[in-house]
Amino acid sequence: MTTVDPDTAAPLSPAAGRVRRRAAGDPVKALLHQHRELCERAVDPLEIAAGLEAHGITDRTAARFRHRDVFSLAEELYARSPRGEVPAAAPAPVRSGPSAQRAFGCALLPGALAAAVAAAGQAWAGPAAVAATAAALVWPGRVAQGRFPWLAHLLAAAVAGWAAYRYGTALAVGLALAVAPGHLLAAAFASGARARLDGSRALEDFADRARPLLFAAVAGFTAAAAGAAALAGTPLAVAVPLALLLFLTRLLLRHGSRRGPVAAALALALVPVPVAAPAAAAALLVHTVLALSRASAHARP
Numbered sequence: 001m002t003t004v005d006p007d008t009a010a011p012l013s014p015a016a017g018r019v020r021r022r023a024a025g026d027p028v029k030a031l032l033h034q035h036r037e038l039c040e041r042a043v044d045p046l047e048i049a050a051g052l053e054a055h056g057i058t059d060r061t062a063a064r065f066r067h068r069d070v071f072s073l074a075e076e077l078y079a080r081s082p083r084g085e086v087p088a089a090a091p092a093p094v095r096s097g098p099s100a101q102r103a104f105g106c107a108l109l110p111g112a113l114a115a116a117v118a119a120a121g122q123a124w125a126g127p128a129a130v131a132a133t134a135a136a137l138v139w140p141g142r143v144a145q146g147r148f149p150w151l152a153h154l155l156a157a158a159v160a161g162w163a164a165y166r167y168g169t170a171l172a173v174g175l176a177l178a179v180a181p182g183h184l185l186a187a188a189f190a191s192g193a194r195a196r197l198d199g200s201r202a203l204e205d206f207a208d209r210a211r212p213l214l215f216a217a218v219a220g221f222t223a224a225a226a227g228a229a230a231l232a233g234t235p236l237a238v239a240v241p242l243a244l245l246l247f248l249t250r251l252l253l254r255h256g257s258r259r260g261p262v263a264a265a266l267a268l269a270l271v272p273v274p275v276a277a278p279a280a281a282a283a284l285l286v287h288t289v290l291a292l293s294r295a296s297a298h299a300r301p
Helices: 014-025 028-034 036-041 045-054 059-064 070-080 098-119 125-141 150-167 169-177 179-199 203-232 236-254 259-269 276-292
Strands: none
Touching: 028 036, 028 070, 036 045, 036 070, 045 070, 045 203, 059 070, 070 203, 098 125, 098 169, 098 179, 098 203, 125 150, 125 169, 125 179, 125 236, 150 169, 150 236, 150 259, 169 179, 169 203, 169 236, 179 203, 179 236, 203 236, 203 276, 236 259, 236 276, 259 276
16 A cells, blocks of 8 residues: 655655654654663663753653653653663762861851951951852852853852841851851752652652752751851841852752852842842742752752
8 A cells, every 4th residue: 555645645655654654653762862872871760851851851742752751751761772881870979088078167167267257356357258158159059060150159249248238247247157057958958869869760759859858958057047147146037038048049059050040039139128138038949949859950960
């Protein structure tokens, strides 16, 4: 029987008809070829799902490939990918020992410097605390997607400086004191999320596991920021939203989030009205929950 092109009603050659039938019957094949490297080096379907998610493939896109969701599509890609010559991936190293101790020591420096200068009664205590707090954001953000987010860091420094100018040196010291607990909680969240990604069997499963961990980190930091503000003698209603805004900025930069929402929230905090910083922190928290509940934010580089 002669095969007919449904678009033009013209007869197709036997070879062309076989190609069209094969493409129509196997829509995943082109996707497998397009993401061949990702599929061949993946250690489980969830890693493929995270990679597809990072490339913008959604459940709606998966439906075009005759799958109910991205994870179902990833399972087929994983099953059809040859990996006989691909060495098994080594488990992600857990930071410990001297390296982790040096990192924590660096996180202690901003608060220690700010407190010492303020206790000495130096006039430049406020600027020193602002500079130390802004510098603490640089290190975790540098590794995000291999790009240095200059705009986000400049806006964060402007937010801390403007707040210190309006509310005094004590606020700047409080922000600097919150850097150390922020470092510990950010590291704990990153480690916990990576472990949950390795143990999850679907994207929804990972999101359900990651959100409570994120909320715990945010709640823990909020309490730590309140303690730092009380220790510095600055109003909690002013210091805590600003500290939370900087903490969320640190998390998003570290995990490679898009720069636009971060920059927009920091710019909002520069508006000279009392509700600007809480509104910016609340908006960035919503974006953080959405962004860091995605597996692609925690997949191995």
